[in-house]
Amino acid sequence: MRLRFQSNAxxxxxxxxxxxxxxxxxxxxxxxxSMQKKRKLLKLIISAAFLVLAGTGCGTLTIPxxxxxxxxxxxxxxxxxxxxxxxxxxxxxxxxxxxxxxPTYRGIGIIHLQAENKxxxxxxxxxxxxxxxxxxxxxxxxxAHNQKVKGDYSGAQASFAAAIVMxxxxxxxxxxxxxxxxxxxSDASVIEKNFVDKEWHNQTLSPGQSAQGFIYxxxxxxxxxxxxAILRIDCPNITNQQTNTFTIPLTYxxx
Amino acid sequence: MKRNSTFLNFPxxxxxxxxxxxxxxxxxxxxxxxxIKVAPIARIQNVSAQKIPLHxxxxxxxxYCTNSFKYNDGIGDxxxxxxxxxxxxxxxxxxxxxxxxxxxxTNGVVPGGMDAVLTPEAHRYGFAIGAGGGRGYFxxxxxxxxxxxxxxxxxxxxxxxxQADEGVDKLFQLLFDDLATKSYRAFQESPEIKLLIxxxxxxxL
Numbered sequence: 395m396r397l398r399f400q401s402n403a404x405x406x407x408x409x410x411x412x413x414x415x416x417x418x419x420x421x422x423x424x425x426x427x428s429m430q431k432k433r434k435l436l437k438l439i440i441s442a443a444f445l446v447l448a449g450t451g452c453g454t455l456t457i458p459x460x461x462x463x464x465x466x467x468x469x470x471x472x473x474x475x476x477x478x479x480x481x482x483x484x485x486x487x488x489x490x491x492x493x494x495x496x497p498t499y500r501g502i503g504i505i506h507l508q509a510e511n512k513x514x515x516x517x518x519x520x521x522x523x524x525x526x527x528x529x530x531x532x533x534x535x536x537x538a539h540n541q542k543v544k545g546d547y548s549g550a551q552a553s554f555a556a557a558i559v560m561x562x563x564x565x566x567x568x569x570x571x572x573x574x575x576x577x578x579x580s581d582a583s584v585i586e587k588n589f590v591d592k593e594w595h596n597q598t599l600s601p602g603q604s605a606q607g608f609i610y611x612x613x614x615x616x617x618x619x620x621x622x623a624i625l626r627i628d629c630p631n632i633t634n635q636q637t638n639t640f641t642i643p644l645t646y647x648x649x
Numbered sequence: 650m651k652r653n654s655t656f657l658n659f660p661x662x663x664x665x666x667x668x669x670x671x672x673x674x675x676x677x678x679x680x681x682x683x684x685i686k687v688a689p690i691a692r693i694q695n696v697s698a699q700k701i702p703l704h705x706x707x708x709x710x711x712x713y714c715t716n717s718f719k720y721n722d723g724i725g726d727x728x729x730x731x732x733x734x735x736x737x738x739x740x741x742x743x744x745x746x747x748x749x750x751x752x753x754x755t756n757g758v759v760p761g762g763m764d765a766v767l768t769p770e771a772h773r774y775g776f777a778i779g780a781g782g783g784r785g786y787f788x789x790x791x792x793x794x795x796x797x798x799x800x801x802x803x804x805x806x807x808x809x810x811x812q813a814d815e816g817v818d819k820l821f822q823l824l825f826d827d828l829a830t831k832s833y834r835a836f837q838e839s840p841e842i843k844l845l846i847x848x849x850x851x852x853x854l
Contacts, residue, residue, distance in 0.1 A: 454779045454786075517841065519806060542773070554724045576782055579722050583777035583786075590775030590788050595808035600840040632803050 455584040460492050460592060460608070464508065469642050475513025476599070480625050480642045481506045483608075492592070494585045495546070502543055503527060503611035503619055505644070507594055510604040518629045518638065520605065521596040527611050527644075530622035538609040543589040546582055553578045598632060620646045682720070682728035685735050685821045691742040691829040692822075701836060702846055704750040706760035708768040708800070709737055714755065718774040732771060732789070735825065740769050743829050747836050759800045764849055766800040769793055772808060779814075786814040787824045791832065795841065805841035 464470075468481035483489050483504040489497050497504055505527075509520055525538035557571030594607030613619045625642040715733040722728070744751045744767065752760035759766055775788035788810060795805040811828030813820050836842060 580780040587775035587777040598806045
């Protein structure tokens with residue numbers, strides 16, 4: 395009887411042990427399965443993030459030189475052998491190709507200038523300090539000097555904020571987030587520098603010389619400035635100290 | 650029993666978050682940009698053995714000698730590049746290699762006995778960072794103004810665009826090399842400087 399009881403206890407113990415063992419194995423399997431699922435999810439999210447990153451491009455942004463000739467919008471004036479052609483960049487296509495901005499949205503007036511001195515003996519000074527944009531709608535006169543165009547870093551700021559949030563919520567996502575921030579900041583800096591690269595160079599034009607470049611105006615509150623604008627350029631003739639004033643109407647139908 | 654996290658455990662998360670917050674605090678503010686290390690003498694490519702036969706007064710004002718460029722990266726960090734001292738040193742070196750005689754003035758007094766007076770101005774800076782962060786792109790627009798000996802009448806003006814794209818270690822040297830070479834070429838090709846030389850040699854004869 396006693397032996398029987400003992401053997402029953404052993405059997406029961408074995409049975410309990412077996413159940414516990416099975417339960418432990420099952421738990422381990424569930425845990426393993428859960429970890430595998432998490433790893434798969436992680437891989438999926440990181441791959442998606444890197445795909446987004448690859449889609450935006452990893453290399454440094456390059457902006458081409460302005461090679462386009464004057465369009466129908468260009469206005470040319472000539473006086474005393476000096477020819478000046480002014481053309482505002484109003485179409486989104488050229489603005490995007492050569493400046494990577496939407497000038498209306500950014501509140502920037504971009505004007506391309508070409509000058510050629512065809513006179514025989516006059517040397518003209520063409521400097522931003524002597525260039526003014528008059529916007530009739532606001533009766534405002536702006537000087538082209540010191541019109542530094544700032545880059546738009548809002549994309550970089552948003553990416554940076556997102557990267558921090560990603561890091562707090564889900565650490566592995568912060569890595570592509572940081573890369574996206576760096577890319578956005580780099581793009582903004584390249585766009586800002588491009589304005590300097592293409593800027594008009596203050597200079598004297600000797601007979602036979604020509605020059606071209608862009609002048610910029612910060613027109614935050616005047617998105618439709620080109621509906622009624624006049625560009626005035628005072629060009630002193632350094633040979634006789636007399637000033638030749640060019641008045642170029644830049645009036646277009648803008649939507 | 651709490652299962653181990655696949656990623657980082659709670660203390661790990663807290664540490665990384667704290668580090669990020671610290672980094673953000675560090676990033677927000679003004680920091681000195683990389684030191685501008687360049688050779689003390691302006692390096693001009695294809696320099697001519699013969700200098701321009703003019704005596705030039707070089708006017709370096711305080712604004713030029715102490716000018717700096719502030720770059721804001723848009724996420725709270727401002728880098729300051731102190732260009733003034735290097736520009737001053739290089740401008741003097743460039744002019745000494747270009748013109749027969751150079752009298753430097755840093756106090757606004759026009760040197761006497763000169764053929765013309767030359768004034769440089771750092772007109773504009775442009776800086777961009779490569780997408781990887783290791784490469785820098787710089788543009789400096791340097792304006793040169795040549796006036797008569799009494800510094801009254803404008804004779805000639807040009808703007809030179811010095812450009813470089815490199816890693817930080819070589820960026821500034823390349824930038825100043827380009828600036829020096831382009832400025833030198835502009836002096837050599839200027840019709841007004843040639844006219845001044847002709848006038849001077851005519852007077853001498």
